[in-house]
Every structure is written in structure tokens, then in C-alpha cells.
Amino acid sequence: MSETVKFTIDGKECIGKKGQYIVDAAAENGVYIPVLCHMKDVIPAGSCRVCTVKANGRNMAACTSPVEEGMSIENNTAELLDIRKAIVEMLFVEGNHFCPACEKSGNCDLQALGYKYQMMVPRFPYVFERRNIDATTPKIFLERNRCIFCKRCVRMIKDAEGRSIFAFKGRGETLEINIDHKLAANMTDEMAQLAMDICPVGAILRKEVGFNEAIGTRKYDKKVIGSDIENNHQ
Amino acid sequence: MSKPIIATTSLAGCFGCHMSILDIDDRILQLIELVEFNKSPIDDIKTFTKQCDIGIIEGGCCNSENVHVLKEFRKNCKILISLGECAIMGGLPAMRNGIPVKECLEEAYWGGPTVGLNTEKIMPNDPELPMILDKVYPCHEIVKIDYYLPGCAPRADLIWAAVVALVTGDELNIPYELVKFD
Known part of the structure; x- marks a missing residue:
């Protein structure tokens, strides 16, 4: 033990x-x-x-x-909550997060933290950087406008031989998430779903299943993120 | 004491936020008891006829006319509220930000699939037309904004709660379900 x-x-x-x-x-x-x-x-x-x-x-x-x-x-503490809120705001202005047009809206962890901290407007100016979308693989869209570089997909989504399907390319301002097209061609629906689920934003989306949940029934529509952890121990 | 005066406008928006104002349903009768409307699409008053207390702005700034109207609102209203995602962050019109204006206009008027008849490659250039800006600006990047009500559109209950709190001076307690970005 x-x-x-x-x-x-x-x-x-x-x-x-x-x-x-x-x-x-x-x-x-x-x-x-x-x-x-x-x-x-x-x-x-x-x-x-x-x-x-x-x-x-x-x-x-x-x-x-x-x-x-x-x-x-x-x-x-007030200090830490403000630091976290500032980080969330920074992520919102750095990417192009158009929540009304995003399939992940309602199930998005970044958005849910915005709700938790009642982010009415970010304190930083918007960057509005141009980023490209990769829609060439059969199962998923790679929506780089929303990527926050968490590296979850790189660490988690691997093929049967343990090879990562996602990878980072570039450094600093040129850093972007990329997908191995050969490996991605063999992705199963389950793998694509897992990749979409672990993505904390809407950067990885399954094709042909968008907007299939009604507003009001999505993960964070009524429930604050983290409330399941807090409620389990009351 | 006279009633507080409200003005509203829609800049680069879709009027969805104004629809959401109307979505307060029969509370609109209470609203009329509480406030008076000045310049607004709701009563169709086109220009400010007096100083207002609250200005509600829908939409961001995508052209010179939007900037002009927003500055007029700042001059004529004590408090300005950015209502909805477009006013707060540019919203869907800001999806063109990051793409050069020339590229956007060429796609819209020359290259798009429905503009085949524009063989002379005319770009709208009438001097009456407002100039399009290099990108769509959130309202608070043009003038000072005092309050923000997010949503696409903001929930009617959120608008109602915020306006009532502002007019009555009561504390605003917003339930979790009302602050949404979509």
C-alpha cells in the first residue's frame, strides 16, 4: 500500500x-x-x-x-481566482473563439470556465489571428482557430502501435497543431469521438454529427464545471 | 422624478439581441412603466432628442457609420451596455478579421458562386456607402463601455434582470443559466 x-x-x-x-x-x-x-x-x-x-x-x-x-x-482565494480568470480571458482573446458558431459550445471546458468565473468580457485586446482549418481527414475537422495548445490529443490519441496521430509543429507564434494524414485515415469512429471528447475546446470535431444536442441539454448548460467533484464528497 | 431614458441601436448585428429584448414578453408593459425610450428601433425614433441614461448597443463596429453611431451613443448616454457577443467581441461578422479586406471584398463581389453576373467586376463604391473597416471591432475598443451582457442572443431574463437592477439600483444576482456565450 x-x-x-x-x-x-x-x-x-x-x-x-x-x-x-x-x-x-x-x-x-x-x-x-x-x-x-x-x-x-x-x-x-x-x-x-x-x-x-x-x-x-x-x-x-x-x-x-x-x-x-x-x-x-x-x-x-480572490487572488488565485483572478489569476485563473485572467488565463481564461487570455485564451479567449488569443484564439478565435466564436462560441455561437462552434459545435462544441455547451460542452466546451474553456467556455465552461468562462461561465464559472462569469467572464463578461476579456480584459485583454483581441488578437484575431488568421489560422487555417484542416478538413482533409475522413473522420474529423481540425479547427486551429480554437486550439489552446493543451497537448491532450498529442498525449492521448495514439494508434494500435502507439504512434501519436496529432503533433505540434513550429514554435512560439508559429506553433500549430497538426494531424498525421496517413494515421488519421485509419481512425475509427470511437477514436474520433474520444479525440473530440478530450479536446477541452472545439478544435477537434467529428464530421457529420455536429449540433446534435439541443440547447439546454448540453454538459454545462445548467451544471457548473467541477460541481460533480464537489458534490461527490458532500 | 422623471423616468430613466433608454436608447438602443443595432450596429454590425443581426437584430437578434433586439428580438431578445422583445422576448421579455408581457414584462414589456412593466418596462414602459419603469423607463422611457428615446432613439431606438423599438419606437423608431431616428435621432437623439434628449440626453439618455442608458444606451444599449447590439453589434460591433464593421464600418464608419457604426463608429459614428457608437460615438453618438457615448455622447448622449450616461451608461453604455454592450449587448451580445457581436458588441462584446465582434461576433460572427468578426470571422473576417485576420483576412485582408481586399480578399474579403473580392470573394464577396467577384469570386463567390452567386456573383456570376458581375462580369465587369464592379465593387460597390458609391460615396453614400459607409467605409468598411480593416476589421470588425468590439465596441469597447472604440468607446468606453460600462457593462456587458453576453449571449447570442443574451437571454431575455438576463436583459430584464440587468435593466431592472440598473434602473432600481437593486443588486444584480445572475443565475448560472443566464450567462451563456451562445
């Missing part, structure tokens, strides 16, 4: 396993820390920073920092 560690989040006493990332340990104790790039049991990327917490007085990404014995973690 693995060693347990005791720590606190906003004063609440929590128990986790040694080496467990803060975000996962928090979830097991009924505390929601927002994530866009993190996925449980996948090697973390720490790229979006929306999970920033203050651990023992220092700002850290909760998805890459393990819990330690006696660690004092701040999560829902």
Missing part, C-alpha cells in the same frame, strides 16, 4: 497518496481545481496554468506538483 500524506486546501484537512499530483489528490477530497490540459493518469503537460494554486506560499501548477506531507495549499 502506498504511503499517505496529510495536507490542507484552504484550511480543509485532506489525505492523499505520496507522489500524487495536487489536482488529483484534491479531487479525491472533493475539492475542484480547474484544468484544461490535465487528464488523470496521463503524464502532465503543465501547459495551461489554469490550475495554479499557492502551495506553501508559492504559485505552482497543481497538475505537475505532487502533494507533500503538511503542505498548505490555497485554492479558492
Whole structure:
């Protein structure tokens, strides 16, 4: 049995396993820390920073920092909530996020965080960068306007031989998500669905199934993101 | 005390936000008790006849006329509200942002599949037409905006709650379901 560690989040006493990332340990104790790039049991990327917490007085990404014995973690403070809201706003202005025209609207994690933090307008100016769409593979659209570079698809979507179907190309301003056309040609419907589901925005979309859920019945229409984690432990 | 005065306009929008204002249904009778309307498509008053308290802006700025009207609103209204995604972030018209205007116009008037009759390659150039801007601007990038009500269109209940709170001075508590970006 693995060693347990005791720590606190906003004063609440929590128990986790040694080496467990803060975000996962928090979830097991009924505390929601927002994530866009993190996925449980996948090697973390720490790229979006929306999970920033203050651990023992220092700002850290909760998805890459393990819990330690006696660690004092701040999560829902005014300062951290504003940092997270600023990150969400930055992601909104950096890409071209036209929610009314997006098939992922209502099921989008980025949008759901905008709702959670009541983002009425981003504090930053819009960039409106031109980005191209790749619609040449049989099962999915790659909508780069919405990509937030979380790398979930790169880390998660692989073929039977373990080869990544998605990859990053370029660096800095020229960075873009790309798809291996040969590997993508053999994607199953299940794989395409998984890729669409793990994408926290609407950058990966399955073809021929868009807008098939009525407004009001989608994931975040009535339910705040993270409420399932918080409610499981009440 | 006289009633607060409201003005509204639709810039580069689809009038969906104004439809959503009408979607308050019979509360429009209460609204008329609460406020007076000045320049607005709702009463068809074309120009400001007095200083207003609240200006509600639908749509972003895609041409010189939009900028002119928005600046008029700023001059004539104490409080300006950006209503809906187009006013807040440009919305669907801003999907052309990032594409050069020349490319957009050529596609619209020369290259598009329905413009085969335009063999002389005429581009609309009447001096009466407002100049198209290099991109579609959110309203707060042109003038100061005081409040934002997101949605496409913003829910009628959100508009109602916000206007009533503003007019009565009561605190505004917005339920989760009412703030949506689509």
C-alpha cells in the first residue's frame, strides 16, 4: 500500500497518496481545481496554468506538483481566482473563439470556465489571428482557430502501435497543431469521438454529427464545471 | 422624478439581441412603466432628442457609420451596455478579421458562386456607402463601455434582470443559466 500524506486546501484537512499530483489528490477530497490540459493518469503537460494554486506560499501548477506531507495549499482565494480568470480571458482573446458558431459550445471546458468565473468580457485586446482549418481527414475537422495548445490529443490519441496521430509543429507564434494524414485515415469512429471528447475546446470535431444536442441539454448548460467533484464528497 | 431614458441601436448585428429584448414578453408593459425610450428601433425614433441614461448597443463596429453611431451613443448616454457577443467581441461578422479586406471584398463581389453576373467586376463604391473597416471591432475598443451582457442572443431574463437592477439600483444576482456565450 502506498504511503499517505496529510495536507490542507484552504484550511480543509485532506489525505492523499505520496507522489500524487495536487489536482488529483484534491479531487479525491472533493475539492475542484480547474484544468484544461490535465487528464488523470496521463503524464502532465503543465501547459495551461489554469490550475495554479499557492502551495506553501508559492504559485505552482497543481497538475505537475505532487502533494507533500503538511503542505498548505490555497485554492479558492480572490487572488488565485483572478489569476485563473485572467488565463481564461487570455485564451479567449488569443484564439478565435466564436462560441455561437462552434459545435462544441455547451460542452466546451474553456467556455465552461468562462461561465464559472462569469467572464463578461476579456480584459485583454483581441488578437484575431488568421489560422487555417484542416478538413482533409475522413473522420474529423481540425479547427486551429480554437486550439489552446493543451497537448491532450498529442498525449492521448495514439494508434494500435502507439504512434501519436496529432503533433505540434513550429514554435512560439508559429506553433500549430497538426494531424498525421496517413494515421488519421485509419481512425475509427470511437477514436474520433474520444479525440473530440478530450479536446477541452472545439478544435477537434467529428464530421457529420455536429449540433446534435439541443440547447439546454448540453454538459454545462445548467451544471457548473467541477460541481460533480464537489458534490461527490458532500 | 422623471423616468430613466433608454436608447438602443443595432450596429454590425443581426437584430437578434433586439428580438431578445422583445422576448421579455408581457414584462414589456412593466418596462414602459419603469423607463422611457428615446432613439431606438423599438419606437423608431431616428435621432437623439434628449440626453439618455442608458444606451444599449447590439453589434460591433464593421464600418464608419457604426463608429459614428457608437460615438453618438457615448455622447448622449450616461451608461453604455454592450449587448451580445457581436458588441462584446465582434461576433460572427468578426470571422473576417485576420483576412485582408481586399480578399474579403473580392470573394464577396467577384469570386463567390452567386456573383456570376458581375462580369465587369464592379465593387460597390458609391460615396453614400459607409467605409468598411480593416476589421470588425468590439465596441469597447472604440468607446468606453460600462457593462456587458453576453449571449447570442443574451437571454431575455438576463436583459430584464440587468435593466431592472440598473434602473432600481437593486443588486444584480445572475443565475448560472443566464450567462451563456451562445
